[in-house]
Amino acid sequence: MSTMNPLSPEALLAAPKVLLHDHLDGGLRPRTVIELADACGHEGLPTADPAELGAWFRDNADSGSLVRYLEGFAHTCGVMQDEAALVRVAAEAAQDLADDGVAYAEIRYAPELFTDRGLRLEQVVEAVNEGFRQGEAASGNRIRVNALLCAMRQNDGWQRIADLVVRYRDAGVVGFDIAGPEAGFPATRELPAFEYLREQNAHFTVHAGEADGLESIHRAVQRCGAERLGHGVRIIDDVDGDQVGRLAAYVRDRRIALEMCPTSNVHTGAFASIAEHPVKRLADLGFRVTLNTDNRLMSDCSLTGEFAAVVREFDFGWDDLRTFTVNAAKAAFLPLDERRALIQDVVEPGYAALKG
Numbered sequence: 001m002s003t004m005n006p007l008s009p010e011a012l013l014a015a016p017k018v019l020l021h022d023h024l025d026g027g028l029r030p031r032t033v034i035e036l037a038d039a040c041g042h043e044g045l046p047t048a049d050p051a052e053l054g055a056w057f058r059d060n061a062d063s064g065s066l067v068r069y070l071e072g073f074a075h076t077c078g079v080m081q082d083e084a085a086l087v088r089v090a091a092e093a094a095q096d097l098a099d100d101g102v103a104y105a106e107i108r109y110a111p112e113l114f115t116d117r118g119l120r121l122e123q124v125v126e127a128v129n130e131g132f133r134q135g136e137a138a139s140g141n142r143i144r145v146n147a148l149l150c151a152m153r154q155n156d157g158w159q160r161i162a163d164l165v166v167r168y169r170d171a172g173v174v175g176f177d178i179a180g181p182e183a184g185f186p187a188t189r190e191l192p193a194f195e196y197l198r199e200q201n202a203h204f205t206v207h208a209g210e211a212d213g214l215e216s217i218h219r220a221v222q223r224c225g226a227e228r229l230g231h232g233v234r235i236i237d238d239v240d241g242d243q244v245g246r247l248a249a250y251v252r253d254r255r256i257a258l259e260m261c262p263t264s265n266v267h268t269g270a271f272a273s274i275a276e277h278p279v280k281r282l283a284d285l286g287f288r289v290t291l292n293t294d295n296r297l298m299s300d301c302s303l304t305g306e307f308a309a310v311v312r313e314f315d316f317g318w319d320d321l322r323t324f325t326v327n328a329a330k331a332a333f334l335p336l337d338e339r340r341a342l343i344q345d346v347v348e349p350g351y352a353a354l355k356g
């Protein structure tokens with residue numbers, strides 16, 4: 001650990017960060033949920049007090065079950081059913097991440113969840129893009145944001161979302177994902193959507209190895225062709241001490257990024273505590289580990305906070321945090337020149353300055 005510059009909260013906030021796994025509908029400001037609910041007539045919020053509502057989301061999320069965790073999204077998606085709301089939520093997300101020291105983010109959402117009041121999928125994508133552009137500008141362009149579009153694994157019609165990803169590939173959408181409950185909804189349920197994306201040379205990540213085990217990771221990587229894994233934490237089940245099994249070795253050797261979200265993983269019951277999280281073991285074994293937020297509202301977290309939590313628990317130093325950030329920049333769904341520029345012009349100088 002560097003003794004030159006302590007890993008203070010201020011220094012961690014200032015460190016340039018790259019965020020690959022953050023859900024738009026999991027990151028609203030509590031006050032915005034309340035104001036939008038008022039404006040659109042969404043009923044059933046447990047309280048109209050922002051601090052209490054934030055605590056309610058957190059308590060609901062900290063349930064030990066992914067299915068329970070996902071229940072909180074009814075209240076965020078419920079208030080995101082018109083274009084103005086989507087623009088606002090997306091703009092605020094970009095600003096909040098910029099204020100958290102995030103230089104580049106890929107924010108994901110499922111367009112089909114915002115069509116209850118008649119919006120078309122294209123209107124959803126365009127409104128969210130507009131919000132990201134507004135948020136970038138409002139932050140003084142301290143951050144750049146791209147979108148990932150999710151299909152919900154329990155719903156049919158993943159191909160429609162894959163089509164949107166290809167259609168908007170030059171307009172701020174850089175990849176595809178599937179989200180929602182893992183158990184009972186394998187990633188191979190609509191395999192042709194992934195085959196289509198590969199045929200189109202489009203990028204995708206897959207939520208796997210969070211609630212379900214190694215077989216879900218095997219399906220995502222070997223059947224679907226995932227370039228990154230959402231969470232992927234159960235890959236640790238294929239590791240015994242320093243013995244790395246065949247699937248884990250494949251994931252490590254192909255540099256398939258693990259989008260790890262420690263606080264969220266504790267809330268959904270993947271691990272009992274951050275201390276039991278495999279982030280350090282996997283990093284030591286050479287996996288392409290990245291640190292992420294998942295759902296900033298539901299898990300009451302920030303990327304700076306996730307950095308602080310793993311520093312506290314595992315004694316990571318500046319070099320480790322720089323490695324996690326470079327890993328994320330390398331795994332971003334950006335063209336190679338832009339990934340290199342992010343690393344050389346933003347990440348490396350930022351950490352060099354902080355390290356002292």
Ligand SMILES: O=c1[nH]cnc2c1ncn2[C@H]1C[C@H](O)[C@@H](CO)O1
Pocket residue numbers: 023024025026066070073108109110113150179180181207210264294295
């Ligand atoms: O950690 C997660 N695992 C699986 N699905 C998730 C997770 N966090 C959020 N989601 C779901 C709920 C959202 O409505 C959806 C799209 O952002 O993705």
Ligand SMILES: [Zn+2]
Pocket residue numbers: 021023179207230294
């Ligand atoms: Zn997620």
